[in-house]
Amino acid sequence: MFPLDFPLQQLAAFTQATRVLDPFCGRGTTLYAARLAGLPSVGIDINPVAAAIAQAKLVRVTPGAVVRLATRILKEGEPDDIPDGDFWRWCFEADTLRELVILRNALMSLNSPTAAILRAVMLGILHGPQNKGLPSYLSNQMPRTYASKPAYAVRFWKQRGMEPVRVPALQVIERRAARLLAATPAAHGGRVYLGDSVQTLNRLRQHFDLVVTSPPYYGMRTYVQDQWLRSWFLGGPAEVIYGSDGQIARQPSQEAFIEALAEVWAATARRCHPESRLAIRFGTIPSARTDPERMLLASLEKAHAGWVVKDVRIAGTPSKRARQAEQFGKAGSAVDEIDVIAELADVPQ
Ligand SMILES: C[S@@+](CC[C@H](N)C(=O)[O-])C[C@H]1O[C@@H](n2cnc3c(N)ncnc32)[C@H](O)[C@@H]1O
Structure with a gap:
């Protein structure tokens, strides 16, 4: 994720903007910045987990509406296709898994703003460490940022005799929704599309005047499989997927990567x-x-699209630059980042 400051600065520097686009929106930082600036925005991402989180950055609902929707789903929904096997038996207590499956099944076909927030809430509470006091996550002990691989996780729980405990989904949803929605700014419209940026852009009808984006960094691996449990919740298979599903960074060569980016521009x-x-x-x-x-x-x-480069800078604020220089000196492993600003000169071909 880039810091919120980056899109906020771009919005502040281009006050004539009326509609904002991010063709690699990730978790929707640009869309949230546009919302803060009072503008509608569109985001595109090929990763279902990123797109679901970004979608929630655009809407405004009350915590009560989210809890009411969850309550209704849990009352009326069907626990079809409960995944079976060692991993599932150790990861979630049986009743908790049943609730999770009911919510998953219902949310797969719901598209309202309330459903978007409930989906994001579920992705946030699906797995994480077990804390003292009221539980914040539905799973047995697991990292919050990524889902462990099943065989490793089962070994970990078995060796420690850590049985999953009953966590009532509704209670965790209620607490998380209240926290997440405590002070949400007014919404200004927009949409997130799940898919490849070029294909999606070719289908869109809207026009934009400010684009703030960050393509996957060259050479950086995208750990799609680390989000396998969240992908399952969104309708994916109940196992780790090792593919990269159209990720633009997975090109055979630098030239192919440049070519793919050119198509996006x-x-x-x-x-x-x-x-x-x-x-x-x-x-x-x-x-x-x-x-x-x-x-x-x-x-x-290579895009031959009329983008005229106006500025190239080392990314970040001066203080961050200093920190980066320090890191380079010490470890030599810092990411080399730049910001490029371009303007569309002619009517694009
Ligand atoms: C550097 S991240 C963007 C992070 C974003 N600025 C944020 O703040 O969360 C790049 C994103 O591009 C997405 N991506 C990669 N290939 C794509 C493609 N072909 N079409 C659309 N999105 C793609 C990845 O899934 C990833 O979320």
């Missing part, structure tokens, strides 16, 4: 008004042995 230009602004944060890891500036500028040039 061209498709973006077709959806933008003349004189639109494009702000990109991009980076590579030092072991990728390449220059992010060269790669990004080459991709903009």
Whole structure:
């Protein structure tokens, strides 16, 4: 995720913006910044977990509405397709798993703003450490940020004799919704599309005048499989998926990656008004042995779409730059990041 400051600064510097686009929206930081600035926005991401979290950044509902929806689903829904096997028996207590499956089944076909928030709440409470006092997560002991692989997790729980405890889903939902929605700003519209950015942009009808985005960094692995349990909750299979599902970073060569980015910038230009602004944060890891500036500028040039580069900067605020320089000196493992600002000069081809 890039810090909220980056899209906020771009919005502050381009006050004529009326509609914002992020073709690699991740968890929706740009969309949230647009909302704070009072603007509608559209985000696209190929990762279902990222898209579901981003969608929740656009809507405004009350905690009461979320709890009412969850209560209704738990009362009326069906516990079809409860996954079976060692992992599931050790990860969730039987009644908790039943509730989880009922909520999963119902949410797969619900698209209201309240459902978007309930979905994001569920992704947040699905797994995490067991805390003292009232539980915050539905699973047996697990990291919060990524889901352990099943065989490893089962060994961990068995060796320690850690049986899963009953966690009533509704109680955790209620607490999380209250916290998440405590002070939400007014919503200003927009939408998140789950899919490939080029394909989705080609289908869109809207036009934008500010694009703030960050493609996957070159050389950085995307750990899609670490989110396997959250992917399952969103309708994916009940096992770890090792594919990369159209992730743009999984290209066979640097040239292919540049080519793929160029297609995104061209498709973006077709959806933008003349004189639109494009702000990109991009980076590579030092072991990728390449220059992010060269790669990004080459991709903009290859797009032949009318994007004229106005500025190239080292990413971040001066204090962050200093911190980065320090890290480089010490460990040599910091990510090399730049910000590129371009403007759409001509009517795009
Ligand atoms: C660096 S992250 C963006 C993070 C985002 N700025 C945030 O604050 O959360 C890049 C995103 O691009 C997405 N992505 C990769 N390939 C894509 C494609 N072909 N189409 C759409 N999104 C893609 C990844 O799933 C990932 O979420």
